[in-house]
Amino acid sequence: MSENLKGSIAFITGASRGIGRAIALGLAEAGCDVALAARSVEALEEVAGACRELGVRALVVPLDLSELSAIPAAVERCVEELGGLSVLVNNAGMGGGGAADATDPEVWDRMIDVNVRALMHLTRYALPHIEEAVARRGVINIASISGKMSFAGGGGYCATKHAVVGFSHSVFEDVREKGIKVCAICPGYVNTPMVEGRGLDLAKTIQPEDIARTVRFVLEFPETGCPTEIIVRPQRSP
Numbered sequence: 577m578s579e580n581l582k583g584s585i586a587f588i589t590g591a592s593r594g595i596g597r598a599i600a601l602g603l604a605e606a607g608c609d610v611a612l613a614a615r616s617v618e619a620l621e622e623v624a625g626a627c628r629e630l631g632v633r634a635l636v637v638p639l640d641l642s643e644l645s646a647i648p649a650a651v652e653r654c655v656e657e658l659g660g661l662s663v664l665v666n667n668a669g670m671g672g673g674g675a676a677d678a679t680d681p682e683v684w685d686r687m688i689d690v691n692v693r694a695l696m697h698l699t700r701y702a703l704p705h706i707e708e709a710v711a712r713r714g715v716i717n718i719a720s721i722s723g724k725m726s727f728a729g730g731g732g733y734c735a736t737k738h739a740v741v742g743f744s745h746s747v748f749e750d751v752r753e754k755g756i757k758v759c760a761i762c763p764g765y766v767n768t769p770m771v772e773g774r775g776l777d778l779a780k781t782i783q784p785e786d787i788a789r790t791v792r793f794v795l796e797f798p799e800t801g802c803p804t805e806i807i808v809r810p811q812r813s814p
């Protein structure tokens with residue numbers, strides 16, 4: 577096990593399953609302490625246990641990202657209980673909605689709250705702590721290939737993921753001189769509960785561990801460069 581991220585403390589949203597769970601384990605494997613946020617506390621406890629077995633500290637932070645007012649306290653809890661915050665992984669997200677002439681606007685509003693507004697608020701409250709940290713530092717946003725191209729029936733989701741890509745590039749400009757990595761990762765289909773029931777060949781989709789590896793690639797990148805956007809497509813069409 578490499579310990580390249582020893583001393584780093586990562587706050588990971590959507591860590592209860594899927595891509596977020598894999599990122600938590602991947603960072604723990606590299607020696608990074610982790611704060612795990614989502615709504616499903618029991619699932620978070622399981623992930624925390626698996627991270628602790630890898631020798632790091634793991635904190636469970638119950639958090640519903642649609643409640644924006646809960647975000648500052650969640651960040652402060654990580655700082656108080658783990659002693660800081662040096663990496664933010666904005667991974668949590670939701671899909672849904674449908675064609676623009678047939679979607680309940682409340683579905684769009686909720687998706688914008690979770691996928692965009694919460695990610696922006698978290699970044700805002702986490703950055704002052706990240707700026708103070710001395711270990712490897714970064715803000716990694718899990719966007720989507722839907723942040724680079726659009727598809728029928730996905731207006732809400734595509735809009736939120738395009739917003740995440742745009743925000744990420746701007747945040748990079750804000751903090752680049754401070755040496756903080758900022759990257760939007762844009763995956764195609766990943767084998768997680770989000771894509772269940774879509775008739776995909778799951779052996780051909782990207783695996784959650786592939787995205788965890790991409791996150792580490794960014795955080796472990798040399799001081800002189802920053803991959804600011806990474807598109808990951810399934811090698812073979814699923």
Ligand SMILES: NC(=O)c1ccc[n+]([C@@H]2O[C@H](COP(=O)([O-])OP(=O)(O)OC[C@H]3O[C@@H](n4cnc5c(N)ncnc54)[C@H](OP(=O)(O)O)[C@@H]3O)[C@@H](O)[C@H]2O)c1
Pocket residue numbers: 589590591592593594595596613614615616617619639640641642667668669670671690718719720721762763764765766767768769770771
């Ligand atoms: N799977 C794909 O093909 C794919 C492709 C490209 C991008 N992505 C993106 O990757 C990210 C992770 O997706 P995934 O595939 O791992 O999805 P997933 O299996 O459905 O997991 C989503 C995660 O987000 C959390 N979450 C959802 N709503 C939340 C809320 N209101 N408050 C707090 N946490 C919330 C969930 O936790 P709780 O339910 O416990 O709260 C869960 O941990 C998302 O941003 C997604 O858009 C996925």
